[in-house]
Amino acid sequence: MKPKNDAQAYRKIAIATCFGTFLEWYDFLTFASLAVVLGPLFFPSSDPNTGLLASLATFGVGMVVRPIGSALFGSLGDHIGRKPVFMITIALMGLATVSVGFLPTYAQIGIWAPAFLVTLRLIQGLSAGGEIGGGAVYLTEHAGNKNRGFKTSFLQLMGPLGILVSTLQIAALQSCLSAEEFQSWGWRVPFWVSLPLLLSAFYIRRSLEETPVFLELSNQTEKNESQLINNFKDSEIRKRMFLLFFCISSSGAILFFCVQVYTAVFLKTSVHLESALVDKLSIYATIALLPLTIFAGWLSDRLGRKPVVLAGIILGSIFIRPAFQLLQKLGTHYVESPSGSALLKIGLILTALSLSLALVVGPQTALLAELFPAKGRNSAATLPHNLAAGWIGGMLPLIVTWLNQSWGNDLAGLWYPTIFLSAAGITAALFLPETKTKNLSQ
Known part of the structure; x- marks a missing residue:
């Protein structure tokens, strides 16, 4: 089966892939942007620096487990296909991020609050490990052999755009709300915004096809259980x-x-x-x-x-x-x-x-x-x-x-x-x- 060369079909694939990767970056980086706010809410301490460090450490946990997610979902991508893994990672990231917006704080449920937050952050990190890298393989295998560098370079814009949108959104909320309102509920809004983005990304990705390279490979060889x-x-x-x-x-x-x-x-x-x-x-x-x-x-x-x-x-x-x-x-x-x-x-x-x-x-x-x-x-x-x-x-x-x-x-x-x-x-x-x-x- 030959790679698709139809420009319209590739644009659809590129938009869906990039949008999903943007959502992954947006979700992943919103946590970092709100680390100063999340610290006292989930890690209260007489020393403000301690709460901030705990919040930053929670962000770091997501970075540390990314390789584990890449090993797990990368192997799955070689075994069951690129598209199913795409669907799994976007769903996990979106659901974990939206859930952060509904978490009770330390003042409401005590030590369970930071425990739940760390758990959701671990899920985010595992998901990002499968998406970021896997998305590159998926898009490149659809790009064909001509102008691959140009066609696939758009995926690299999603990290900077994720930072930009997250930063602008938080700045807009802080300008519209009082400090008390933002501390009380405003910080939850960027996480809630992930829900409509998740539904859109999931709907778009559902209509995508498996890459021609994987389809050709699956017809020629047996799937390997431990390709990594x-x-x-x-x-x-x-x-x-x-x-x-x-x-x-x-x-x-x-x-x-x-x-x-x-x-x-x-x-x-x-x-x-x-x-x-x-x-x-x-x-x-x-x-x-x-x-x-x-x-x-x-x-x-x-x-x-x-x-x-x-x-x-x-x-x-x-x-x-x-x-x-x-x-x-x-x-x-x-x-x-x-x-x-x-x-x-x-x-x-x-x-x-x-x-x-x-x-x-x-x-x-x-x-x-x-x-x-x-x-x-x-x-x-x-x-x-x-x-x-x-x-x-x-x-x-x-x-x-x-x-x-x-x-x-x-x-x-x-x-x-x-x-x-x-x-x-x-x-x-x-x-x-x-x-x-x-x-x-x-």
Whole structure:
């Protein structure tokens, strides 16, 4: 069975896949955005910092279990098909997120409140592990062999859009409600919003077809009960799983943290720019990232996946620390003497950082599928990708902050992503194969 080339059919598949992945990111990141609010409600303490740390730790639990979800659902995707796993993960994520909006607080049911919250967060993490990575395989297997980088790069926009929509929604609620109203019930609204989104995503996905690659594979071979184990037995697949983990997914996770998360924290805490101004700059950086990501996916169809990804990793390793030094200098100058010129320069720096991220993640969706043979593709791609996102990306804020505090310097922690990206760049240059002409049926 040949992959569908009909543009209208592919658009339907792409919209359904992207919408579901957006919902996963929206649900997953709303929890992080509300960590400050959830802390005293579910983890009351005489020390406010203790409650916040407990809330952040609960968010971290979702990141830690993502690889477990990827192993479970990735193997299922190789065994029963990509589409059934798609339906399971979207349902689990949506139901867990909506349930958070209805949870009683610690004041109402005591210790059961944080216990239920952690349980729902674990379900979210398991679901995200199956969706993020599995969605890339599903979309790429439908994309055919022409312009795969461009066609699949749109999936990479869903993380930034999830952050953007979640942040704007919470900001709008806080502006419309009093502090007491938001603390009492307003924080529940972003979780309730997941219900209509879930129903829409589930309805759209139900009409999708299984990927042509999996249908062809299922007709030719017997389904393997433990394909993930077989992947680890194959030395070539093991090598490619490591390259995906270390060079592509970890680099993307590190750059995502630095560009989408740490810049805002840095400008607020180290440079002391006003929060409202930093939020506007963050929105600008996200908007700038969107077309750059599509451009990088398109460019990888022309030049190849490897040179585009490698350029992003090298640019990030060279530019991250000097970029933050410039942000510190320009931001301090703006605080002392506000000027449009300083803001313009800050915007250009954020754009350059966004470019390095886009060059890595733009071709990433296609690369996740192209690196591996069809038989074990889902499990081989999702496990290293979620290990990188959950453990490397998830632990990066803690490591950078710890290094900053240990050295008493707001820039010291940035040596960690700089060294990591440098090592990843050297490894990718030596060992990462070119995959843009890969036949996905093989």
